[in-house]
Amino acid sequence: MSKPIKLAILGLGTVGTGVVHLINDNLNELKRRSGRDIIITEVGTRRQRDDIDSSITQNADLMTVASSDNVDIVIELIGGTTLAKDVIMHAIKNGKHVVTANKALLAEHGNEIFALAEANGVHVAYEAAVAGGIPIIKVMREALAANRVDWLAGIINGTGNFIMTEMRDKGRPFDDVLAEAQALGYAEADPTFDVEGIDAAHKLALLASIAFGIPLQFDKVYCEGITGITLQDVNYAEELGYRIKHLGFAVRRTGEQDNAGQGNADEDNAGIELRVHPTLIPQDALLANVNGVKNAVLVNSHPLGQTLYCGDGAGAGATASAVMADVMDLVRVLGSNDDSNSANNSQYVPHLAFIPEQLSDTTILRAEQMTTGYYLRVHAFDHPGVLADITRILSDAGINIDAILQKPAHKLGQVPVIILTLPVVESQMNVAIEKIEQLESITDKVVRIRLDELS
Structure with missing residues (x-):
């Protein structure tokens, strides 16, 4: 009988609690799909929780939890880019596989984290870092592995999409809708990351690296928020047959003329565009009809063509689902006998979908070149x-x-x-x-x- 896979959860906020509930609710289903018992042995939490099973060790010292001999996979859900980085690096150095929903950390420090994981023979999985419950990372890394991605465009921040939807549908001004988004818990008290596009830029950096086989380069993403969008512009766009959405774009440019015959055949404009900004798109476009707090990513690849992936981009259930999908992938590549829990690296897709030595130094275009x-x-x-x-x-x-x-x-x-x-x-x-x-x-x-x- 195979030994159970032992999990540590760092952070018992909305998502961490959602992961605990998902495991408790679906224990039998998880075992039927993986062939192994999956159990939580430790949690990292600042305060003792009465609603956690007494068999689970609770510890405020995250470093101790991350290196525990009683843990195979560390699930990081504390957020931020300082303590979270230290904890993840510590877990990797101690031979632990990591699952994280931390898009900011990976966008800014992912190259270093992935390199350390490669050196230590472990994996860092991050499906929950982009678009919540939509399995877009798995799609990009696996389902589209035989395709050349030409461009992708995404609604990858639910708060911004909620605001733009309410402005259009109900004629409400930006400030009024933002206040409601905060009251509903869609936006933080400081909504800067959402409304200025920083959150979407973090996610776009990850998607672009997987799509084009380039190192993570968050600092080169052009970022523009929605705070300057007025009802006047929303209404004029509608009159002209368009809707305004806050989108992230990753586009491969060859320097040749585009289909509209515009632009110059100029090698200076060859490279990759990484940009987040408000965008007019046709009212009948698929992305134009993704409303509320939903997320969606449209991928144009060859030979498949356009495919759309849509669903809940945040929330306990959606994000916990993505976290546990990563756990299941790691369980399958871990040794299946009692003597070893080491990973079979040959069965695991590289972190950014391409062999690390094959990542390209393709030029990232500046804003004026887009x-x-x-x-x-x-x-x-x-x-x-x-x-x-x-x-x-x-x-x-x-x-x-x-x-x-x-x-x-x-x-x-x-x-x-x-x-x-x-x-x-x-x-x-x-x-x-x-x-x-x-x-x-x-x-x-x-x-x-x-x-x-x-x-």
């Missing part, structure tokens, strides 16, 4: 020739216009003009906007939001 379409909102005095001046500047910059919407003049004599462009390199758009804002008839800064047809 290529997207644009939504521009310009406010101008209602003078003859203003629109002609704006379109001339765009044309001179090599920017093709896809649509123009001119609204009635305000009581102050100002006319909102909304312009949609075809894809263009951002440096060209920067030049054009600077010249537009210098026109005497322009009354304010040009509002710009990126646009993508997802095709």
Whole structure:
């Protein structure tokens, strides 16, 4: 009879408690699928919990728990990038496999952590770090292993998606919806990571590394939040057949012209785009209809084409499900006899899906090198020739216009003009906007939001 697999859970917050309940509720199912008993032997918690089985050791010293001889797999759910890093590195050095939901830690220190795990013959699993219960890491590492990923786009922060959905559906201003998101527990008291796109950027860094076989490079992700999005822009986008979503994009650029015939065949713009920002997408696009706190990732790969993965991106049940899926994978690659719990490395997919020696140093493009379409909102005095001046500047910059919407003049004599462009390199758009804002008839800064047809 095989020995049971022994787990330590570090952190008994919402997710940690969810993992305990999942194991207790599904003990028989877990054994039927893995062939081994899976038991919790230790938990790391700052205060003693009366609702934890008395057979489980509770200890506030996380380092002791992480190196215990009575533990095979350490589940890290404490969050943060300081203590969590120390604990995970300590566990790895002591021969423990690790499961974590800590996207910030991996995005910022994953290269170091994965290298240490390789050196010590153990594994770090992190399905729960991206998109909660959606098995997107497994899909990218395994199901799409024979495909070349060309691009992916994702709603990978539920708070931002909730805010954008409520603004569109109910006509509520940003600040009002954010306050509700905090009251409902979707957003933290300090919502910066959610609304400024930092949380999504952490997740995008992980997805991009798996998609393209590159080292983790969170510091090179372009990041723009949703705090500047107004109801005015949400409504204008709807009128033009688009919806605004806060998306993360990882795109492989070859420097060749895109399908719209825009941009230059320029090797200087060859590389990978990593960007998080508000984006206009067509109303009938699959991602446009993922609402509320749901997450979704759209992957375009060859030869498979587009595939969408959607579901709950947070919460005790969804995240615990992803954590235990990782545990099950580790159980299967652990030795199945009584004499060894060492991992069979030949059965485990590399941490970033590619053999470590094969990771590429592909260029990560700077913001001014990126290529997207644009939504521009310009406010101008209602003078003859203003629109002609704006379109001339765009044309001179090599920017093709896809649509123009001119609204009635305000009581102050100002006319909102909304312009949609075809894809263009951002440096060209920067030049054009600077010249537009210098026109005497322009009354304010040009509002710009990126646009993508997802095709």
